[in-house]
Amino acid sequence: DRKIVRVDLDTRSYDILIGNDLLGHAGGEILARLNCKKVAIVTDRNVGALYLDALVESLQTDGIETYTITLDPGEKTKSFDNLIAVVDGVLEARVERSDAVIALGGGVIGDLAGFAAGIVRRGVHFIQIPTSLLAQVDSSVGGKTGINAPHGKNLVGVFHQPDLVLADTSVLDTLSDREFAAGYAEVVKYGLIDQPDFFHWLEKNRTEIFSGRTARAEAIAKSCEAKAAVVAADERETGRRALLNLGHTFGHALEKATEYDSARLVHGEGVAIGMVLAHEFSARMNLASPDDAKRVAHHLKEAGLPTTMGDIDGTLPPPNILMDAIGQDKKVKGGKLTFILTRGIGEAFIADDVPPSEVLAFLTEKH
Ligand code: NAD
Ligand code: ZN
CATH class of the missing domain: 1.20.1090.10 (Dehydroquinate synthase-like - alpha domain)
Incomplete structure (x- = not known):
């Protein structure tokens, strides 16, 4: 019982898949849409400990090379310092323009990873794997990305639409x-x-x-x-x-x-x-x-x-x-x-x- 919501924009469209065990099928769903050989996965420690292995396994089974960047959980992670860390990590992984950045986590990780994906090489593909309810219903859809500045929330960022959103509802069981x-x-x-x-x-x-x-x-x-x-x-x-x-x-x-x-x-x-x-x-x-x-x-x-x-x-x-x-x-x-x-x-x-x-x-x- 999988639901698909299509986001139709002027220039292109993308799918939001909603269902259980999407994590285990991530590789196939990505390759059905993108010709990518490598991905940089951005996650936080909480989510990484629970779901990173399953995701990496699914991607590697489908022949996608993976590189992981794990950050502290929490709103403070949406900072300039972490933006630099993610951009460095994505470049270090040698993610090309045909490759992708994956956000595996809540809205904090999605906003930060999406921003990095939008500016590295003037934009690489971006896949959202939202793991919080908030990220599944809101932040992973629509292309707003960014970080907080000392002046306030979300004041620095870019619009960078994802190529695919995988909302695996079974991961919500571990959410507080x-x-x-x-x-x-x-x-x-x-x-x-x-x-x-x-x-x-x-x-x-x-x-x-x-x-x-x-x-x-x-x-x-x-x-x-x-x-x-x-x-x-x-x-x-x-x-x-x-x-x-x-x-x-x-x-x-x-x-x-x-x-x-x-x-x-x-x-x-x-x-x-x-x-x-x-x-x-x-x-x-x-x-x-x-x-x-x-x-x-x-x-x-x-x-x-x-x-x-x-x-x-x-x-x-x-x-x-x-x-x-x-x-x-x-x-x-x-x-x-x-x-x-x-x-x-x-x-x-x-x-x-x-x-x-x-x-x-x-x-x-x-x-
Ligand atoms: P979050 O990313 O901090 O996640 C909340 C907490 O839940 C974190 O501690 C995380 O580690 C943990 N977590 C996430 N998934 C889990 C899981 N499956 N199991 C166990 N723990 C899990 O916060 P959030 O509420 O997801 O997102 C809030 C952020 O989203 C804010 O920064 C907000 O500005 C942003 N946002 C952006 C948009 C947008 O359009 N870009 C829209 C709404 C909100
Ligand atoms: Zn909100």
Whole structure:
């Protein structure tokens, strides 16, 4: 029972395969699409310890030469230093333009390895083997790659689309409950953007998605379809792709304010709180009903996610520090802030004229 989602871009398209035991068939799936003799696999220590051997074996069985670069796990890995390390490793492996870089891991590894693949020799092939739920439903699809800078998250990077995405759902069994929930926040996001029916389906099927495989694979495929559609319509984020940032302006500010310390907050958790804040702020601006914000918060909370700033461990920096982070996020135009706001569940829209004073007042109330 394998699902295929095709991402159709102006210039080319690629497949996302979703199913179990894709890791064991990676070699064949790659050779069916690329004529590559060598791959540089980028992974982190956690994922490498669990799945690297199986991947290497599958590739070598199919005659593909492998080279591995293993990094520390965690958001801090998305740094300039590690970009240099990966670029050096890929060059050291003598990966040619017809060869490929493989990201085996979560979004951190995908973003970093994809960036390296996009700049080494002005771009080599890139294959995503996402192992976290977040990476399977979001970061591995769409071609955004990059690292964090001292000024903020994801501020340096390139668009570099993968040639293939292999989402092996069986690897999710070793993901921690916390990371699974964090990825689930991005699944919920697709419902909240423009698919109220999907959100209702998630409300009904949450326990099944967390425990079972059928609903889980369905939720992943549905999320990939949603992302693929948005990316196909707006590959470079000149318009509607920005909707995917629902919850992310607040979320990124919270991540920065907690110093990307995953013990305190991981990306998907920041997005969960951020989505609730976006719904509450929309209600405050008289755009949506406060009941919608409550319903969103209820669902995310049931899924084990934090939903308020008070849920974060330790003292949170004051609202003006969060405002600074929001101002440094890339969604600012001429003094006004761009936020994804909503008129209700599944009715998100891009608001590019949000007054910073309203946001500050809102954050001060919420703090
Ligand atoms: P992550 O890569 O840090 O993975 C989370 C943790 O789970 C890590 O400790 C990792 O080692 C571990 N892990 C991953 N797969 C595992 C498995 N199968 N079994 C056991 N442990 C496993 O974080 P993430 O949540 O996957 O990704 C977050 C990153 O993705 C952020 O940096 C975010 O900015 C980025 N992102 C990018 C895009 C994009 O479009 N490029 C979209 C969304 C998020
Ligand atoms: Zn995200």
